[in-house]
Amino acid sequence: MSGTRIDEAVQDDSSRAVLLAEYEALKAEQTSRIVLRDRLMYAALAALAATLALVVQPAGRPYLLLLLPLVCVVLGWTHFVNDQKISAIGRYLGQYLAPSLVASTRRADQALTWESVHRHDPLRRLDKSVQLVVDLLIFAVPALLSIVLYWTADDVRADLLAVSIAEALFTLGFAVRVIAAADLSAGR
Template sequence: MRDDSSRAVLLAEYEALKAEQTSRIVLRDRLMYAALAALAATLALVVQPTGRPYLLLLLPLVCVVLGWTYFVNDQKISAIGRYLRRHLAPSLVASTQCADQVLTWESVHRRDPLRRLDKSMQLVVDLLMFVVPALLSVVLYWTADDVRADLLVVSIAEALGTLGFAARVVVAADLSVRVQGTSRL
């Protein structure tokens, strides 16, 4: 009976983690649309004939905040997957005494021969979505005719913050093909 109750707890944990992972995936994907909307709105404001280049400085803040939220959600999604592969699956295998037949999807999809290419492209898209517009808007502000000293300081801070964010995204990129953790998963 003890094996049945521990198995039930493990399965409940799996279901809860998959539900959290799914909700984070939905939020993460919606953040891309929010970033596109913010980019369009900022560009619409900037191209107005009144010439307010300082509005360009809104975009780095929006891009980094949305990008960081996207990044953190993506990290949690990956962390849940790692936990399922490395900890929960072996516990379920031990509780059911079946060999390697538990939560195989958590590892199998990572063995796709195009995974490294897909992950590399995702890194490029993430940088194009959250970093490039922010840096371009700062550079465009710097080339404007009426750059104010106080906003120049703000723009430099935004550029540095954006570059720091970009470095963090690149360092965290999981471009591996091999499933890390247990060899059977």
């Protein structure tokens, strides 16, 4: 092997090592974001249960219902952002890193095909639609219902009415953003 070919082989191995290290780091980040995203759903359900437990107490404190929209939107937004980053990492791996790995190996076959293949499941559109409904049911619907319940309470205060209107607008804005970002296509 000539000196040039050896240098090219070492450079190719080095490039592949860097690409594989990047892949491993991104997959680790993606995995940790998935764990956090999934835990946020449980946190939202716990917040719903805690708020309901406080509200149904004999003391009758309907203003506590206004805590739920804040908690739901904050948890929901964090869930949404993590979901967006998880998808962005997947797109990056499939669109940029995989072609670089293929080029570094000088082979015609693809690398990291799982990053795109699993998106062609025939039930993907249904699964994504159900996930959208679940996200809205966990993060937006309870928040809006708690606001409506507050509005129907006997002792609605003017200052808290203003807060509840702002919460309703923020919650609706959040829901619209989640719906707009939903990727309901059959494949990517």
